[in-house]
Amino acid sequence: MRWRRLFCGHIIILALGICAYGAPDPNKAGGAKKEPGTVSAPPAAQEPAPKSQQQIQQEIERIDGEVARALRIAEGSGLGDTKLLIAGDAAVGYVDPEDGSSTFTAEFNPMLLWQLNERLFFEGELELALEGPDLNGEGSETEAELDLAYLSYTLNDYALVSAGKFSVPFTAYHNHLDPSWINRLPTDPLVYGDGGIAPDTGVGTFITGAIPCRRALLNYAVFVTNGPALITEDPESAGSLNFDNFNDLNNNKALGFRIGYLPIPQLEVGYSFEFSRPNPPGFQTVHSTIHGVDLNYLAHIGAVQGQVTARGAWIWSNLSDATYDPTGLLGFGPLRFNNDRNGGYAEVAYRPTDAGERWLRNLEFALRYDRLEIPSAAPGGGTQRQWTPGIDYWLTARTVLKAAYAFGESGDVPDMFALQFATGF
Amino acid sequence: MMLGDSNHRIFAWLAVIVAILGSIIAGCSTTDSVSGLGPRDSSLRAPADPPGDPNSSSAGVESGQKVFAAAGCAGCHTTDGKGGLAGPDLSNEANKGRTREWLATKIRNPKADNPQSIMPANATLSDDQVNGLVDYLLSLKAASAPTGATAAGAVQGRPTVSTVSSAVTAGGTMWSHRCGQCHNLRPPSEYSDAQWAVALHHMRIRVPLTGREQRDILSFLQASN
Numbered sequence: 001m002r003w004r005r006l007f008c009g010h011i012i013i014l015a016l017g018i019c020a021y022g023a024p025d026p027n028k029a030g031g032a033k034k035e036p037g038t039v040s041a042p043p044a045a046q047e048p049a050p051k052s053q054q055q056i057q058q059e060i061e062r063i064d065g066e067v068a069r070a071l072r073i074a075e076g077s078g079l080g081d082t083k084l085l086i087a088g089d090a091a092v093g094y095v096d097p098e099d100g101s102s103t104f105t106a107e108f109n110p111m112l113l114w115q116l117n118e119r120l121f122f123e124g125e126l127e128l129a130l131e132g133p134d135l136n137g138e139g140s141e142t143e144a145e146l147d148l149a150y151l152s153y154t155l156n157d158y159a160l161v162s163a164g165k166f167s168v169p170f171t172a173y174h175n176h177l178d179p180s181w182i183n184r185l186p187t188d189p190l191v192y193g194d195g196g197i198a199p200d201t202g203v204g205t206f207i208t209g210a211i212p213c214r215r216a217l218l219n220y221a222v223f224v225t226n227g228p229a230l231i232t233e234d235p236e237s238a239g240s241l242n243f244d245n246f247n248d249l250n251n252n253k254a255l256g257f258r259i260g261y262l263p264i265p266q267l268e269v270g271y272s273f274e275f276s277r278p279n280p281p282g283f284q285t286v287h288s289t290i291h292g293v294d295l296n297y298l299a300h301i302g303a304v305q306g307q308v309t310a311r312g313a314w315i316w317s318n319l320s321d322a323t324y325d326p327t328g329l330l331g332f333g334p335l336r337f338n339n340d341r342n343g344g345y346a347e348v349a350y351r352p353t354d355a356g357e358r359w360l361r362n363l364e365f366a367l368r369y370d371r372l373e374i375p376s377a378a379p380g381g382g383t384q385r386q387w388t389p390g391i392d393y394w395l396t397a398r399t400v401l402k403a404a405y406a407f408g409e410s411g412d413v414p415d416m417f418a419l420q421f422a423t424g425f
Numbered sequence: 426m427m428l429g430d431s432n433h434r435i436f437a438w439l440a441v442i443v444a445i446l447g448s449i450i451a452g453c454s455t456t457d458s459v460s461g462l463g464p465r466d467s468s469l470r471a472p473a474d475p476p477g478d479p480n481s482s483s484a485g486v487e488s489g490q491k492v493f494a495a496a497g498c499a500g501c502h503t504t505d506g507k508g509g510l511a512g513p514d515l516s517n518e519a520n521k522g523r524t525r526e527w528l529a530t531k532i533r534n535p536k537a538d539n540p541q542s543i544m545p546a547n548a549t550l551s552d553d554q555v556n557g558l559v560d561y562l563l564s565l566k567a568a569s570a571p572t573g574a575t576a577a578g579a580v581q582g583r584p585t586v587s588t589v590s591s592a593v594t595a596g597g598t599m600w601s602h603r604c605g606q607c608h609n610l611r612p613p614s615e616y617s618d619a620q621w622a623v624a625l626h627h628m629r630i631r632v633p634l635t636g637r638e639q640r641d642i643l644s645f646l647q648a649s650n
Contacts, residue, residue: 085627087627113623115623154629154636158635182607210633265599266602296606298602298606398611
């Protein structure tokens with residue numbers, strides 16, 4: 001019985017299909033042959049009946065489905081989850097030191113950000129710079145460097161692990177504040193510039209993340225790098241650390257960490273530490289211990305109708321005692337000194353963001369105090385102090401024209417006028 | 426460790442200790458401090474019967490308050506001492522002489538007044554929603570004026586903001602505080618959704634942010650571009 005019912009059903013469906021196929025299509029001009037002398041029905045008679053609400057809904061659902069299918073096809077023909085972004089910063093400048101030649105400068109730091117998927121991320125950055133003579137009027141150079149190249153993997157909401165060449169998370173400056181469109185002044189603080197005492201970039205691996213702590217936030221970074229190199233043979237800088245060293249000199253890695261604490265989102269205080277053995281092969285064993293504290297605060301203060309930024313850091317660097325050029329063959333030894341180097345900066349910036357006039361809102365005033373203490377017996381030793389007031393004009397949120405005058409308060413730091421036009425992209 | 430100058434050592438350690446103590450006190454306080462790390466519903470309370478503007482109504486104020494919350498305005502703007510820092514404080518618009526027309530235009534097209542404004546346009550808001558927002562902003566005059574109505578009349582427990590808009594609002598606040606702590610905020614419209622996703626992943630590594638902060642800020646930026 002069942003088979004018979006099925007058979008009959010199929011026959012009926014087949015018959016209906018044949019009828020439908022053979023029937024003239026009223027919507028086609030040639031669907032029905034016109035008999036001579038007949039008159040076509042008026043067009044109005046061929047218009048379909050108004051669609052019901054249900055039909056409209058079905059039509060919308062059908063269109064939604066087609067759009068979704070088209071989107072899937074479009075996404076499938078792309079690069080999967082890969083997302084690329086080119087960012088970075090560029091700056092041109094002019095510096096006029098009191099005791100040297102004035103010069104123009106230019107730098108371009110393109111950054112390739114590549115999100116391979118939700119967890120994998122690559123960052124690469126080039127540093128291209130033209131630098132004029134130094135403060136002593138000596139030399140000029142074109143600098144091209146692979147500044148950053150690291151791969152990062154997101155473990156969970158609170159931890160990421162990365163490896164490659166990265167900005168060492170030692171205090172906040174290099175990681176956050178030194179791009180030219182972020183730094184309020186045209187120059188770096190002394191402790192982070194050439195001859196500074198803070199780690200810059202390194203090759204190795206690090207784990208970083210942030211953890212909510214009630215209303216506060218705790219962030220951390222633990223890193224292992226090849227470490228800095230102790231300069232032992234240069235009579236002008238023996239005893240200082242070269243942080244641009246990317247090879248492990250003695251199979252001892254540098255270990256360090258930074259802990260940041262944000263009691264409120266606008267305030268961060270941090271503590272950093274790094275331990276390493278930076279002596280080159282053949283030189284006596286030297287241990288390096290560096291501590292650092294940093295602060296970054298942003299506030300909108302109604303009383304001054306504007307935004308105030310306060311930043312600062314202090315770094316203590318200690319290297320165990322060593323004798324440089326012990327035989328005197330290099331011409332400056334034997335030289336032995338207590339190798340403690342300390343320094344820091346404090347910076348305040350104010351922008352009248354509530355001012356009625358637009359040009360006034362775009363102004364920002366900055367003042368920085370720098371201090372760097374190098375043992376007096378060491379090459380280039382002494383205490384350097386510097387005050388740098390500056391004024392910025394923000395053309396856009398990420399394009400700024402900066403002017404500053406640095407007042408050196410010691411003989412080793414000359415006065416200097418600096419202009420810079422910087423943009424982030 | 427030898428520290429060279431003992432005066433600097435003492436000064437530096439004192440500064441650290443003061444900073445840490447201050448941080449702990451501020452961070453562990455149970456009072457409603459401006460944290461910005463969570464939904465900010467408490468900052469969205471308004472006087473029950475604002476008398477500030479004769480053209481406003483209680484219904485309009487309430488409606489505007491809800492729109493203010495749902496659209497994530499508190500992410501960038503401070504009201505009653507709480508909210509984001511990316512935009513100006515909106516607690517005192519009436520006392521600044523703002524007219525209804527000026528505010529409505531500013532809400533719809535922020536660049537009409539200031540071409541450099543980073544505030545996203547709110548072209549999708551209806552006239553009623555914009556009017557409600559204007560009512561709400563003008564009503565804050567009473568709350569902030571020294572001799573006017575106080576927050577004692579604040580309406581408790583409203584409005585209820587959806588999870589999505591809470592994330593957007595929280596993300597906006599975090600964007601203004603965390604990102605604005607180091608640099609100026611570029612207009613959200615400068616990047617597409619995909620570009621913001623990459624930028625936020627990058628900043629999560631650099632800052633660093635939690636995964637939730639990353640998602641909330643991304644929600645805000647993708648809702649605002």
